[in-house]
Amino acid sequence: MxxxxxxxxxxxxxxxxxxxxxxxxxxxxxxxxxxxxxxxxxxxxxxxxxxxxxxxxxxxxxxxxxxxxxxxxxxxxxxxxxxxxxxxxxxxxxxxxxxxxxxxxxxxxGLPEDRRHERVAPKNPRALLVTEDGAEHEVRVIDVSLSGAAISSNLDLPIGSPVTLGKTAARVVRHFEHGIALEFARTQNADQLTEQFG
CATH class of the missing domain: 2.40.10.220 (predicted glycosyltransferase like domains)
Structure with a gap:
């Protein structure tokens, strides 16, 4: 090369x-x-x-x-x-x-976004988001996939910020109106997601 x-x-x-x-x-x-x-x-x-x-x-x-x-x-x-x-x-x-x-x-x-994994609405949308400083914030999970989640929150977190959603390490990858998109540190499996979000 x-x-x-x-x-x-x-x-x-x-x-x-x-x-x-x-x-x-x-x-x-x-x-x-x-x-x-x-x-x-x-x-x-x-x-x-x-x-x-x-x-x-x-x-x-x-x-x-x-x-x-x-x-x-x-x-x-x-x-x-x-x-x-x-x-x-x-x-x-x-x-x-x-x-x-x-x-x-x-x-x-107006094509849909390229998604690596299908996103689904969780049965239990309430979750705890822990930011890098250790502060805990109750958030609503809009949808979740094996690779990430979208949450409803007014938190102003910079792109790339490390967070923990429930028990899962993630980082902020995008902002949208009244919410944040997260990418999980590791791809999850269906059992892990079901255990956390139903």
Missing amino acids: FSLKVPLSDERRRHQRVKVALLGRYMLSSRREYPCQTVDMSPGGLGLIAPVPAQPGERVVVYLDHIGRVEGQMIRSVPNGFAMTVSATIRKRDKLAAQLTWLTNRNML
Whole structure:
């Protein structure tokens, strides 16, 4: 495998950016992580809404919902964030292009989200959510699957925050109106879910 490095002007010509709002988190060279959201993206670069700016040329690693890990360098500041290149092999860029096409079509056509596991409404929706500081919060589970859950809550937890739902370790992966989506640390089995949520 080899890395494809192209001048920025060529990158702009080769890859058209699409407007796509994906939640995630990014890590700067200080190894600190922060929540973020994409403004637009192409296989060669992306624009991020980000609370802490990167420095020009700084290496940035981003983890995005539906996309996964992307890394590159900060190239310029934008309002409330920055733009960065995507350093990737040709094969990874092709995969990224396919993912972006799917996400764009899904938004335009109103297709359902790609779910790895079927989500079901629990018989017992009441659950205890424990945050990283040890605080306990009673929440209502909207639906649950082998890989995660959606909960109704007004808690303001950053993307990537570790939590425990019932007895299951998880992390916050997405916010929605009046709720939070969680991804379990390990894929559960049906018996474990039944025991906890009925």
